[in-house]
Amino acid sequence: MSKMYAAVLEEYGRFNWKKVEQPKISGNEVLIRVAYAGICGSDQHIFKGEFHPRTTVPFIPGHEFAGVIVATGSKVTSFSTGDHVAVDPIIWCGKCPACLRKHYPACSSLKLLGVDVNGGFGEFINVPEHMLYKVDNSIPLQHAALVEVLSIGFHACRRANVQKDDTVVIWGAGKVGQSILQAVRTKTTNTVIMVDILDKRLELAKNHYTDIFTINARKENPVDKVKEITGGNGTDIAFEAVGHHTEIEGRVNPVRSCIQSIRGAGTVCVLGLGDEPLPLLLKELIWKEAKIVASRVSHGEFSETIENLEKGTLKPDALVTDVLTPDKIQHAFGILEAEPENHLKILLSYVG
Ligand SMILES: [Zn+2]
Ligand SMILES: [Zn+2]
Numbered sequence: 577m578s579k580m581y582a583a584v585l586e587e588y589g590r591f592n593w594k595k596v597e598q599p600k601i602s603g604n605e606v607l608i609r610v611a612y613a614g615i616c617g618s619d620q621h622i623f624k625g626e627f628h629p630r631t632t633v634p635f636i637p638g639h640e641f642a643g644v645i646v647a648t649g650s651k652v653t654s655f656s657t658g659d660h661v662a663v664d665p666i667i668w669c670g671k672c673p674a675c676l677r678k679h680y681p682a683c684s685s686l687k688l689l690g691v692d693v694n695g696g697f698g699e700f701i702n703v704p705e706h707m708l709y710k711v712d713n714s715i716p717l718q719h720a721a722l723v724e725v726l727s728i729g730f731h732a733c734r735r736a737n738v739q740k741d742d743t744v745v746i747w748g749a750g751k752v753g754q755s756i757l758q759a760v761r762t763k764t765t766n767t768v769i770m771v772d773i774l775d776k777r778l779e780l781a782k783n784h785y786t787d788i789f790t791i792n793a794r795k796e797n798p799v800d801k802v803k804e805i806t807g808g809n810g811t812d813i814a815f816e817a818v819g820h821h822t823e824i825e826g827r828v829n830p831v832r833s834c835i836q837s838i839r840g841a842g843t844v845c846v847l848g849l850g851d852e853p854l855p856l857l858l859k860e861l862i863w864k865e866a867k868i869v870a871s872r873v874s875h876g877e878f879s880e881t882i883e884n885l886e887k888g889t890l891k892p893d894a895l896v897t898d899v900l901t902p903d904k905i906q907h908a909f910g911i912l913e914a915e916p917e918n919h920l921k922i923l924l925s926y927v928g
Contacts, residue, residue: 582698583905583924585635588625593903596636599694599702603651608661608703612721612899613696614640615908615922617751617819622691623909631691638697639665639690642711642720643926652705660715661708662723663696664878665689681731681872688873697902699926709878715885718899719892721923724874726890727881728752728847729759731874736813736845738763743809745769745802745837747830748817749777749790751921752847754895756815757781757788759881762889769805771798771833773824776917784894793827802837810839821850829854831868840864847871895921902926 578598586592601607616639622631631637642662645655655661667687668675674682689695689703711720733756738744742764746753749772760768769789770781778790789805791798803810814834821829828836831854834844846868861868884890900908902924911919 580699581902582636583638583902585623585633585637587633588628589623591623591905591909593905596698598700599698601647601649601702603649604706605649605702605704606645606652606655606661606708607647608643608663608701609646610638610641610643610696610699610701610926611717612642612926613638613902613924614721614725615912615924616640616725618691620909620912627691636694636697637690638695639688640721640724641696641701642717642723643696643701644717646700649705655705655708655710660711660713660717660720662711662720662878662882663689663703664707664709664727664875665691665695665724666873666875667692680875686873697905697924709882711882712886715882717927718896718923718925719885722892722895722921723878723881723885725751725755725895725921726758726885726892727874727877728871729755729757730877730880732756732815732845732847732871733759733763734877735869735871736815736843738813740764741766742812743767743806744813744815745771745811745834746815746817747771747798747834748819748848749774749781750817750819750916751895752819753815753817754781754920756817756847757785758890758894761785762884767805767811769802769811771802774917777920780894780897780920784891794824798827799833799836806839810837810842812839812842814838814842814844816844816846816848819848819850821848821852821854832856832860835860835864835866835868838864838866841866843867843869845869845871896923898922899925
């Protein structure tokens with residue numbers, strides 16, 4: 577039995593880079609040598625035990641990764657050894673009401689590779705052929721590993737139905753908010769505004785997208801400022817990607833802020849997974865006859881994301897603040913917790 581190294585979460589809060597059994601492949605699977613894997617906000621929840629008992633230990637997380645196929649099962653037809661691939665990590669049941677409508681992210685028993693079953697934080701992983709997307713060899717594997725997180729932005733754009741001339745405000749300049757920004761900028765050239773409370777995150781966005789407006793919600797009233805930028809109208813669309821619902825002093829919570837920021841008949845798209853109920857004043861929504869839509873993971877946007885990477889319309893490096901070898905994984909999770917303003921996407925590099 578061949579062995580490999582993997583970053584194993586041995587107990588909550590403690591990774592160990594150690595030798596484990598290399599996965600075997602069945603007929604419809606390929607074996608991927610992982611090149612790069614990204615650390616997601618969900619991985620931080622898993623690390624801290626906040627997904628317990630959904631995710632138990634010992635466990636190998638990792639749902640954002642890309643690599644090279646090194647072996648194929650006997651029934652694999654569309655992929656060969658040497659192909660560069662990104663992996664769509666969602667596993668749906670195919671039988672529930674949402675799945676029967678092909679609305680897989682809403683599957684009642686949705687599972688993710690790297691959340692519910694071992695993922696890509698090891699040197700090798702076995703993946704069924706239908707979860708694979710070929711990525712042209714001209715795309716660096718470092719960028720291919722970002723396809724999953726970038727596809728979240730494209731899915732959110734589809735859920736919110738972003739159109740060519742739409743004005744957009746994005747609440748939260750973290751990993752998800754910045755992915756939405758990238759996707760939004762492939763759709764509309766009109767006004768885009770980002771709101772956060774960390775100047776460094778806003779600067780990161782602004783450095784790569786110089787034409788956007790940024791608002792620090794601690795320093796300025798963000799709703800007033802959005803109105804001012806949009807000539808009193810409000811934006812067509814607001815995305816909520818803060819990820820928690822804490823109210824900061826003198827401001828309403830992020831979802832209610834989004835409702836207040838859009839024009840009449842506009843759309844709010846929510847992505848942040850808070851654990852607490854949050855107060856809304858529904859007449860603010862009803863008076864505008866506005867819509868709230870939700871967006872979870874992605875489905876069907878991998879091809880669109882890869883096409884945009886190939887066309888050069890995205891700025892994948894803008895998401896990445898650190899590239900570390902996987903034996904430094906404990907350190908990586910430590911700095912993500914300790915200095916969120918300095919670290920956005922950390923990529924683990926398995927290729928030397
Ligand atoms: Zn993720
Ligand atoms: Zn289902």
